[in-house]
Amino acid sequence: MNRRLLVAAFEREEDILGATRACRDEGLKVIDVWTPYPVHGLDQIMGMARSRLPLVTLILAIIGGGLKIWFEYWTTEFSWPLNVGGKPWDSLPAFIPVTFEVMVLTAGISTVVAFLIATRLWPGKAPLTPDPRATDDRFVLVVEEADSTFDVARVTRLLEGYNAFDIDERVVGQGEVR
Amino acid sequence: MAEAPPATRQPLILGEKSLGQVSRDILSLVEGGATPLWWTAFLISFTVLMIGAAAITYQIATGVGTWGLNKTVGWAFDITNFVFWIGIGHAGTLISAVLYLLRQRWRTSVNRSAEAMTLFAVLCAGLFPVIHLGRPWFAYWMAPYPNTRGSLWINFRSPLVWDFFAISTYLTISFLFWYFGMIPDLATLATRAKSRLRRRLAGFLSFGWSGSTSTWLRYETVYLLLAGLATPLVVSVHTIVSWDFATALIPGWHSTIFPPYFVTGAIFSGFAMVLTLLLIARKTMGLEDYITVRHVDAMCKILIATGGIVGFSYLIEVFTALYSGDPYEQFAVVNRAFGPYAWAYWLVIACNVVAPQLLWFKKLRHNMLVVWIISIFINVGMWFERFVIIVTSLHRDFVPSSWAMYRPTIIEIATLAGTFGLFFTCFLLFARFVPVIAISEVKGVLGPGHRHEEAGS
Numbered sequence: 001m002n003r004r005l006l007v008a009a010f011e012r013e014e015d016i017l018g019a020t021r022a023c024r025d026e027g028l029k030v031i032d033v034w035t036p037y038p039v040h041g042l043d044q045i046m047g048m049a050r051s052r053l054p055l056v057t058l059i060l061a062i063i064g065g066g067l068k069i070w071f072e073y074w075t076t077e078f079s080w081p082l083n084v085g086g087k088p089w090d091s092l093p094a095f096i097p098v099t100f101e102v103m104v105l106t107a108g109i110s111t112v113v114a115f116l117i118a119t120r121l122w123p124g125k126a127p128l129t130p131d132p133r134a135t136d137d138r139f140v141l142v143v144e145e146a147d148s149t150f151d152v153a154r155v156t157r158l159l160e161g162y163n164a165f166d167i168d169e170r171v172v173g174q175g176e177v178r
Numbered sequence: 179m180a181e182a183p184p185a186t187r188q189p190l191i192l193g194e195k196s197l198g199q200v201s202r203d204i205l206s207l208v209e210g211g212a213t214p215l216w217w218t219a220f221l222i223s224f225t226v227l228m229i230g231a232a233a234i235t236y237q238i239a240t241g242v243g244t245w246g247l248n249k250t251v252g253w254a255f256d257i258t259n260f261v262f263w264i265g266i267g268h269a270g271t272l273i274s275a276v277l278y279l280l281r282q283r284w285r286t287s288v289n290r291s292a293e294a295m296t297l298f299a300v301l302c303a304g305l306f307p308v309i310h311l312g313r314p315w316f317a318y319w320m321a322p323y324p325n326t327r328g329s330l331w332i333n334f335r336s337p338l339v340w341d342f343f344a345i346s347t348y349l350t351i352s353f354l355f356w357y358f359g360m361i362p363d364l365a366t367l368a369t370r371a372k373s374r375l376r377r378r379l380a381g382f383l384s385f386g387w388s389g390s391t392s393t394w395l396r397y398e399t400v401y402l403l404l405a406g407l408a409t410p411l412v413v414s415v416h417t418i419v420s421w422d423f424a425t426a427l428i429p430g431w432h433s434t435i436f437p438p439y440f441v442t443g444a445i446f447s448g449f450a451m452v453l454t455l456l457l458i459a460r461k462t463m464g465l466e467d468y469i470t471v472r473h474v475d476a477m478c479k480i481l482i483a484t485g486g487i488v489g490f491s492y493l494i495e496v497f498t499a500l501y502s503g504d505p506y507e508q509f510a511v512v513n514r515a516f517g518p519y520a521w522a523y524w525l526v527i528a529c530n531v532v533a534p535q536l537l538w539f540k541k542l543r544h545n546m547l548v549v550w551i552i553s554i555f556i557n558v559g560m561w562f563e564r565f566v567i568i569v570t571s572l573h574r575d576f577v578p579s580s581w582a583m584y585r586p587t588i589i590e591i592a593t594l595a596g597t598f599g600l601f602f603t604c605f606l607l608f609a610r611f612v613p614v615i616a617i618s619e620v621k622g623v624l625g626p627g628h629r630h631e632e633a634g635s
Binding site: 032033034035036037038039042043046048050051053054057071072075076079080082084087091094095097098100101102104105107108109111112115116118119121122123124125126127128129132133134135136137 | 196197198201322328329330331332333334335336337339340343344347350351354358361362365366368369370381382383384385386387388389390391392393394395396397398399400403404407408410411414418421618619621622
């Protein structure tokens, strides 16, 4: 099913914050806002939930560290015990440094991989953007014309109140924003 | 946490830049093509790298007998270089991770190049233990993998194994952090690219970054997580490096102060190297508006602080020896300061303890040439500090009949020079092909009250 979208560009951080808040207050459906840098406060205005990625980091850190310490015990105590300088088989303090390093390694890599999965980014993907200049010097707001009560003229006036320019209407397929 | 800095403070970025201006300024270095200066620097670095490559090839083909080591001094130049390069790397992580967690917003102008410096320094450092193996083609034996030798596992109680894990983790996480921070900037590069090849390549490497708020939200979460992981990592890496020494029973090495002493020393030397590089970069690449006197000033203050801790550690070493009542420990300290390598010891004191004291004066901190010269002094001093720690502790051991002197051979010196060649070659390629300053982060700190309009359009 096709969707009708209203795309507006802004030049300032204050304007995009104000316009987004106004659209949310009007009950309009804001698809997303594209910005050249992370604009703080925008996620709260858009009512976005906090990311659950820290959970991935925590779980993978525990799994990575746990597996490593098990491996160290298994190799030095069971698989091939070697007496090194009469040290005890259970050398827990000596096992900690490597366990820590492996924990950081698994947590770090898996967090980035989880990020790429969650945001659906991969090498060579074509960017899903209403305006490529959003990575350069523009802030872009996209509102969906969700129902028949959507008054294009009124919303345009509302956005222009926040110095919007390049406002245009687009009809796109499901899952597109271009 | 995004409150405005007090009005009396200097802005982080000078020249009232607009967003487009920032992209243009920083990307013009990539888009502008190579200057004759760049080519000159690159060719010199590359030549030095090739000399190093020849030296490494020769010593691997012949054996470690090409080094100046003897049976008394079994660790010297090679390990000195290893600790030196690892230390250089630590400032990059400190700037990118620790200063991020501490919300020091001035880091945005310098973090990208400092992270790149970390990556290349760790690369140089990693070479040395591998060469030192003598048979580097067996380097993979350091990894625990099921093998046909009965599955003989590595000794997880050995600090050298800890080192292997620490360095490889550090290299990987540093790369992740550096690349992850660069994804939005690569997208900017792709958007602005005129040539088809650059647009394709930068677009491919930017992972389809679009800058939507939902992505930024997760991006910032991940950046914070990586910073939180990298901060203890950087401390652990140099702590483990110091354990390579501290767990041995050699007087002068066997000391509990080694971990904090090495970590601060690493940060101290790393910041000196950041200053050495960035003061040249800001001048030759016209980045004076981005890397301002305020940035240099802040880094100088870190030098004073870490230099102070390093000087204090030198004092504590003397005190510990004195207080221990151990004649061997006391001899090691006296031999360090007044033995045949006394010149190196006093050079270290002059470079690391005396020279940074000049930075107490604001006038000198704001004089770029003076700061640059002091940073060179610290680089030299920190290299010699490791040399003194390693060689003077070994060369006069418990039995006077086995006392010996160490002097490096030309092969070892060429290898050290070669790593400098590698470091600068990598850094120059970095400065030429990717944005040297984190564009999206700089845009975020342009400050309130700024205008985002382009001047003409």
